[in-house]
Amino acid sequence: MPNTSARPKHGRRTRRRRRTEDLARDQLVSSSLESAQQCLYSQDYGTAFAHYLLILNLAPVFKDFARESFRFTLFKWAEELDSVGRIQELFDCYEQALGIFPADEVIINSMGEQLFRMGFRDEAAGHFHKALKLRPDYPEARENFYRVANWLVERWHFLMLNDHGRNQKYQQAIQKAVQGGCSTVLDIGTGTGILGMCAKKAGAAEVFACELSKTMFELACEVVAANGMEGSIKILHKKSLELEVPTDIPHRVSLVVTETVDAGLFGEGIIESLIHAWHNLLLPPKSDENEFKEESTTGRVIPAGATVFCMAVECLEIRRHHRLCVTEVGGLSMEAAGGLRSPVSCSSEPDDSTEPYTTERLSRLPGGYTPLTQPFTALNIDFNNVHELEGLSSREVQEICLPVTEEGQLDALAVWFQLHLDEENSLSTGPQEDTCWEQAIYPFHSTVCFVLKPRDELIVEVSCRDAYLRLSSVAVLRDGHKIHLDGGAELKRSGNLVPNPEAELCSALACLQTNHSQSDDFCILECSEMALLNNQEYHQSFCGALNKLISQLKDKNNEQECATSMPVGSPLYVLDVSEGFSLISVIAARQGGVKAFSSVEKNKQQEVLRRLSRSNGISVQHLEFWLNHKEEEQGVLQRPSTEKLWSAIILDCVETCGLIRQKLMEKASLARCLLEEGGRIFPEKVVVYGMLVESDTLLLESAVQGREPTLGFNIAPFINQFTVPVHVFLDFSTLKCRRLSETLELFVLDLMDSNANYTSREVKVQATSAGRLTAVPFWYHIHLDQEISVSTLHQNSHWKQAAVVLQQPLEVLEGDWICLAVKLHESSISISACVANSPLQMD
Template identity: 80%
Template sequence: MPNASARLKHGRRTRRRRREDPARNELVSSSLESAQQCLFNQDYGTAFVHYLLVLNLAPMFKDFARESFRFTLFKWTEELDSVGRIQDLFDCYEQALELFPADEVILNSMGEHLFRMGFRDEAAGHFHKALKLRPDYPEARENFYRVANWLVERWHFLMLNDHGRNRKYQQAIQKAVQSGCNTVLDIGTGTGILGMCAKKAGAAEVYACELSKTMYELACEVVTANGMDGSIKILHMKSLEMEVPKDIPHRVSLVVTETVDAGLFGEGIIESLIHAWHHLLLPPQRGENEFQEPSATGRVIPAGATVFGMALESISAAGELRSPVSCSPEPDDSMEPYTTERLSRLPGGYKPLTEPFTALNIDFNNVQELEGLSSREVQQIRLPVTQEGELDALAVWFQLHLDEESSLSTGPQEDTCWEQAIYPVHSFVLKPQDELLVEVSCRDAFLRLCSVAVLRDGHEIRLDKRLDLQDSGNPIPNPNPNTEAELCSALACLQTDQNPTKDFCMLECSEMALLNNNDYHQSFCSALAKLFSQLKVKCQNKERGSGVQSGPTDSADSSDLLYVLDVSEGFSLLSLIAASNGHVKAYSSVEKTKQQEVLKRLARSNNVPEQHLEFWLNHTEDEQGMLKRPSREKLWSAIMLDCVETCGLIRQKLMEKASLARCLLEDGGQIFPAKIVVHGMLVESDTLLLESAVQGQEPTLGFNIAPFINQFTVPVHVFLDFSTLECRHLSDSVELFVLDLMDSTANYTNREVTVQATSAGRLTAIPFWYHIYLDQEISVSTLSQNSHWKQAAVVLQQPLEVRARDRVHLAVKLHKSAISISAHIQNTPGQMEQ
C-alpha cells in the first residue's frame, strides 16, 4: 500500500464538518433571548443560568456575550453574598472560570471575594494569575499589593537582612550536622533557608514543612533555584499533622526552627516541639554515663531560651504603652497578652524603673519540661524599684540559645530584627524603696506577666484589683455630665476583667485603640452637634414659612427625627454619639451580638432611648445594599463613612460609597468626613528599605533567595508608626492630594507636587498620612499622638540622592484607593520610579 500514508495525512487535513442541530440552535437562541430579558428584569440568577447554558452549548458566542456574562455574574454573586450563600457564590465563579479560565477580570473579582472571606492564600493566587494575564491591570495590581502585605509579612525581609542572625543559625546547624545529626526537619521553613543550611552542611536527608501556601510555594521555588529540589522534601502542612512513615520515612535526629515571636511562645513553639519529640524526633541524649550513639539521639536548634523582663515608664505622652491587649491572668485564646514595640525607637525614650530580671528559663531539649510548662505554678517575683516614675508597662525580651556556645538576644539594646513584647499594666507611680510584685505564668502556653502589687512601707497596694478609669479613657464625649461616672463604669467593662461576667466583651487591639482616641470622638461630637443645630434651624425656618407649628421636640416618635447612618467597620461609637444628641435616630453597623449589647448598655448609661439606636446589618435580608436607608424612613441627615484603614491606607471603594451616600442625603445633610487631605514628607530611612525587600546583590548565606521573596515587595509600606520610625527628615510636610467626598467635581486622579529638600541625603521613602475634615473647620489627623491609625509610606525601589534646596518633583496618582508616587529631581534627566 504505497500511498497509505498520503491518504492518512489527507484524512487528518479534511475533518468532517459538524452537522447542524436545529433543536440545539433553537435552544441556544431562546436561552440567549431569555438571558437578555432576565437581565432587563434584574433577575440575575436566572440570567446567569441561561448564559451558562448558551456558552456551554455554543462556545462561539463567548466573545459576543463576555461583557454581559461578567455583568450578570457580578450582580448575581452580589445578591448571593448579601444573603450569605457563600458556597453558591464560589460555585458560580468556578463555573465562570471553566468557561473563561483566562479572564483577568473574573479572576480578580473572585480573589476579592476570597480575601474578604479570609482566604488570603487563595486570593493571592487569583490576583497573581490576573496580573500574569494582564500586567497593567491596576485593580489586580492594587489587590495583589494589599494581599502581599498579609501573605509575606515584612519581618521576613528584616530577618533575611539580619546577617548576624543568619550567620549564627548557619554555624549552629553546621556544627550539629557535622557532629552526627544527619537527618533534619525544618519546622516553619519560610523561605527554606535553614533547611538549605542543613543540606549545605552535609545532612543526608532534609525535610521541611510550611503551613502558609504562599510561603510553601516560595520555598519550593527557592530550593529548586539553588539545585536542592531533589534533596529537600518540603511539605505543605503543620508539623503537628506530620506522621512517620506517612509524611517522612523515619524519625529525624535534628529539628531546626525559628517559630518564636517577640513573646517567645506566641507562634506555638511549645506545642510543635512536644509533638516533635513524641512523633518526629529521635529520643534525646540521656545522661553522660549511659551509652548512646550520637546518631541515635535527637536534638533541637534552638536548644532553649532565657526570658528577661523589666518595669518601665514611657518618657513620651502618658499612655504611650497602654496597649489594648489582654493582660488578665485568666487565659483567653482570642488575644495575646502583649503587644510589641521596639523600645529603642520610642519617641522620648523610656525609663527603666527596675533592673532587668530573669522571668523564665526553658530547655527545648527536655520534653518533660516542655510538657510541664503550662502547669507550672505561678511564680511571684519581688523587684526593687530603682528610680521614681510612672509604671506604664512590663517589657520582655529573650536570649535564644542556639547551642552551648552560640545565642541570639532580642534585648532593647541589640541591633537585631526583633522587637520587644510589651505587657500593659495598671498605671501607678513607683518610688525608690518600693518593691513591685510581678506574677509570671505560662498558662495556655503564652508567657503571661502581671504586676499585681506594690510593697510600700510594709503595706501591700494591690494593682490587679483597682479600677483605673484612665486606662479606659473617656472615648464618648458625654453631653450629660451627670452620667459621666456611669459611662466610665460601662466603658471599664470593655477592658479585660479579672472575673469576666456574661456581659464581658473582648475587643480587638485596633478597636480598643479607637476607643481611646478621644480627639476623634470629640471631633465627631462637635461636628454632629453643629450639623444637627443647622438642620433644626433650617427645619424651623421652613415651618415658619409654611405656617406649620412643630410638635414637641422631645417626642420619641416625632415625624421630624433626624436619621444618621454609621457604616464604620468593626466596633464604633459614632452612632451612639449621634443618638446621644437627642431627637436623632441612629443606625449602627456593629454586627457582633456582644458588641451590640455593649452599645445598648452605653446607651442606657447616657439616657439614650432604646428605639433611637438600631443595628441595620441585622436586617440585611431586607436591605440588600450597603448604604440603603430603612424602609418608610426619610433621607439621611448624616452618613458616617469609615475612610481610612487602621494600616494607613484609604479604604477600598471609598469614592463609590461616597457617591452613593450623596444620593441618600436630605437637603443640607452631610457625609462625614467631608474631605480628606493627604500629607507627606521626604525621608531617608534604611529601616524602611530593610523591611521592604532583601537588600544588596550578595546571596543570603550563599543562597539565591532575594529574587523570589522580592516578588512580594510592595511599593507601599503599611502599619508604619512614623513617631518611632528611624529616619532623617529631608523636607517639611506637604499636601500631596485631596479627596472631596461631598463634591465629586472637585476630585482628580493625578497631581504634580514640588517639594524643596531641607537637608541632603538619600531619599528612600515618602511617608503619608491624612487630615480628615469632618467639615470645613473640624478635623482630625491620623498622625496625632493618640491616633488609632498607623501611617503608610511609598518606598522607592532605588534611593534618590538629594541636596539641600533641591526641588524634588513628585507625581502623585490615586487609582481607586491606591496611592502611588514617583519622584525625580527637577532639571535632572530620568525619573526614579516608586
C-alpha cells in the same frame, strides 16, 4: 475486504440531519440569549447565568460578544449566593465560568477576592498572581496582590533575611552540629528554606524540611531548586505535628533546626512541635549514663534553649491602646460604660477568647517608655530536655517579687528573650537590640492608674498553663502591706510594725477606686478602638462639627415653619457607618431633636452605647442600631424612611493601618444622593500630606537588600516577588529617617463634590537636604467642615501612618526640584519620582 483507506461517503440524509441539528442549535442559542437578557432585566441572575452557560458551551463563537454580560451576571449571582450562605454553589459558578474563560483575568481576580473574604489567603494569592501574569497592568489584581502579600509573607521575613548577624550565628551553630556528627537534619517551619540549605552546605547527608503555609512552601521549593539542592532537600507541605516515620521521612533525624518563635517565645507552638519531634522524629538525646555516645546516634535541637526576661514599664502609648484613660468623651460621661479593655489579657487564668500579649517595638513607641524595674529572669527553658518541655504547662505558678526602681504608672510588663543556639552562639530580642523581633507586651488592665514608687515590690505571677507564657501583675508590697491590683487588699507585717498601717493602706486603696459592681462587666474592644475612645481631639471635633450642622438645619426648619405656618416636627436623621465601635451616634443623639443610627453590630457593644445614652440623659428612642434591620451590606446607606433623607452621614475614611478605606468614593457617591438639602457627609474632604525621606529602615522592612546572596544562597529574587510598595502601620514620629523636604500636599479627596476629584496629579517639591530619596511617608488631614479638621499624624491619633517605598532610591541634591506623580486607584496610592533642574521643566 473493504477499502479502509477510502474516504467515508456522506449521503444526502446525513447532510440534511446535520443541517437540522445546526438549525436547532442556533434556535436554542437564540432563544437562550433572549431569555438571558430578559432575566437580566428582571434581575433573575441565577437563571440568566444558566442561560449564558448553555449559550457559551453550545456556541463558543459568542464568547467575545457575551463576555461583559456574562461577567456581570456571574458577579451579581455570586452576590446573591453569598448573601444566603450558599458558598459551595458560589465557587462552583466560578469554576464553571473559568471552564469557559480560563484566561479571563477579571473573573480570576474576582474569584481571588471571594477566596480571600472566606479566609483562603494562599489560594486567593494564587489567583491574584495569575491575573497579574495575564495582565500586568491590571490595577485591581495588583492592589489585591499587594494586600494579600502582607498576610502571606509577613514583613519580618525581609528583616530576618537582612539581619546578617542573626543569619551568621544560625549558620555557625548548624555547621558546628553537622560537622560534629549530626548528619540527618529536619528543618521545622522552613520558610524560605535557608536553615535547611545551611545544613546541606555544611555537609549533612540528608535534609528534610516542612512548611505549613502553601505560599512559603512553594517559595521554599523555588529557592532550593534555584540553589541546586532540589534533589537533596525534601520539603513537605505539612505541619511538623503531622509528620511520621517512615511515611514522611524514612527514619529519625539527629538534628532539628527551627525558628518557630515569636515575640513571646512560645506563640508559634515551638513547645508542642518539639515534644512531638522528640517522641516521633528525633533520635534520643545524649544521656548522662552514656555521655560518650556518638553524636550521630543521638538527637539535639537548635536552638538549644532560651532565657526569658521581663520588666515593668510606664508607657502612655501602651496605656491608651488597652484601657480607658478618660472620664469624658465628646461631652459624654463614661462612668456607665463598664469595663472596657483590649482583647489582650495577661491573666494567669487561660481564656480562649483573648491573647495573653501583644507585640511592640519598644524603641519605636511614640513618646517612649520608662522602665520601672530592672529586667529580671522570668523563665529558663531547655529545648533538649523533653521532660522539661512536657512539664512546662503543669509547672506551678511562680511568684516573683520585683524591686521598683522608678516612680511611674504601671502600664505593662515588657518581655523579651535570649535564644541560645548552642554553647557559643545566642541571639537577643531585647529592646536595645537591632533585631527582626519585637517585644511581647502584657498590658495592665486596671480601669484606673496605679503609681509604683521606689522601694515598692511588684509581685508578678509567671505560668505556662496552655503553652503560652503568661505573666500578670497581681499585687504590690508597700511598707509591709500587700495591695492586690484587682482591688482587694490584705495587711501583712514584714519585720517591724508600720507606725500607721491603716493610713498607708487607705491611701493605696484610694488609688484604685475599684467599682466592684462592674468588675465582671467587661466589653472587649480592639486596641485601635480603645485608642479611638481615648482620642479626645477626635471626638471634640466631631461634637463641634455636628453641633454646627444640626443648629443650621434646625434654624432652617424653624424658618420653614414660620414661612408655611406648618409645624415641621420630625427629627433630624444622622447615620454613623464608622467601622467598629463608635460613639459618634450617641454624641449626635445628645444634641436634641436628632434620631441617630449606629452601625455597631456586636450585642455587648450595643449595650454599652445604650447604657451611655441612658446615663447621659438620651432617650432610647433617639438611638437605633441600623445593621440590626439590614441583611445585606448594600442596605447600609438606604434611607431611614420613604419620605425622609439623612441630615448627616458619617463615613469612616481611613483604616487604622494608614490606608484609605476601600470603596470610600463609591460610598460617598451614594451618600450624597441620600442627604436632605443642607445635609452633609462627615468628613467633607480628606487631604493627603507627605514628605520626602531617606530611610534604610523602610528599605530593610520592604525587601531583601544588597546584591550579595544571603549566606551565599540566592533567595532575594524569589521572596522579593512579595514586596509591596506601601508600608503600613508606621509610626512616622519615631521612624529612623532623614527628612529631605518640607511637608507637601499630595492629594485631595472631596466627598461632597465629585466634580472636584481626580485620579492623578503631579506635585513639585524642592529638596531641603541632599540624600537618597527612598520613601514618601503620608498621612491625612480629615476635614469635617471648612473650619474643623483632625490629623492622623497627631500624637494622640488612633491611626498609624503609611509610606510609599520607591522601587529604586533616587539621589537628590539640596535645592533639586523633585516631581512626584501621585495616583489614587480606589484606596491605593502610588507615587513615582524624578529629578528636574527647575520647576518650569515640570509644567
